[in-house]
Amino acid sequence: RRAYRRIALFLLFYLYKNVAALMSDLIWMHQDGFQARVAFPEYLSTGSNVLYSAWHVIFVIGLDRDISDEAACAQPQLYHVGPKRALFNIRVFTWWMFQGVFQGVVMWMLPYTLLGTSPATYERSDPSPFWVGSSTAFSVICIVVNLKLVLHSPSPLRWTTLVPTIGGYLCYGGALMTL
Numbered sequence: 001r002r003a004y005r006r007i008a009l010f011l012l013f014y015l016y017k018n019v020a021a022l023m024s025d026l027i028w029m030h031q032d033g034f035q036a037r038v039a040f041p042e043y044l045s046t047g048s049n050v051l052y053s054a055w056h057v058i059f060v061i062g063l064d065r066d067i068s069d070e071a072a073c074a075q076p077q078l079y080h081v082g083p084k085r086a087l088f089n090i091r092v093f094t095w096w097m098f099q100g101v102f103q104g105v106v107m108w109m110l111p112y113t114l115l116g117t118s119p120a121t122y123e124r125s126d127p128s129p130f131w132v133g134s135s136t137a138f139s140v141i142c143i144v145v146n147l148k149l150v151l152h153s154p155s156p157l158r159w160t161t162l163v164p165t166i167g168g169y170l171c172y173g174g175a176l177m178t179l
Contacts, residue, residue: 006061008088009152015093016100017053017145021045023104024137031112039108040138041131043175051171052142053149056164060153063160107144111136135176142172 028039038045048054111117117133146165153161 002066005087005154006064008092010057010061011088012093012096013057013149013152014054016096016148018049019097019100020104020107020145021048021141023101024108024141027105027108031118040134043178044135044138047171047175048138048142051175052168053145056146056168057149059164060149060161064154065158065160066154103144104141107140108137111140139172139176142169 025039028037111133115129115133115136117130146168150156150161150165155161
């Protein structure tokens with residue numbers, strides 16, 4: 001029962017976060033006229049799957065506290081979600097992927113539009129308005145994606161959820177300090 005819940009959340013979250021980040025690259029390719037230029041600084045996008053949003057999911061899901069085994073055995077209805085495939089099915093998967101696409105589009109377009117970013121301001125070596133908008137969009141993606149994991153966590157207010165999430169934010173903040 002616990003393993004099914006954890007694996008379902010892990011798979012949905014991991015795919016969701018990558019789809020949300022991918023939408024920025026897809027939109028940027030169209031905005032930039034397919035010039036093969038990156039949407040985010042390399043060290044931010046490379047660190048995303050390692051430092052900012054991936055390692056803490058293992059702690060959040062792996063260390064969550066469930067009800068005791070005795071209580072679970074006394075309530076067999078708790079096991080019904082597995083055979084019913086209630087936590088991981090095509091409908092749930094599609095909903096998470098739709099959210100990834102929609103939220104990814106919004107998380108790129110809002111900073112891009114509000115900060116007046118355009119392909120004309122793309123200077124690889126200069127901290128131009130493009131990189132400010134790009135880094136802002138990436139920051140929003142990191143914050144929203146990690147908050148989604150906290151909200152879907154079985155124990156959102158436990159230290160095993162909050163400490164790794166804050167750790168992910170600190171890793172990201174450290175990377176931003178190198179700008």
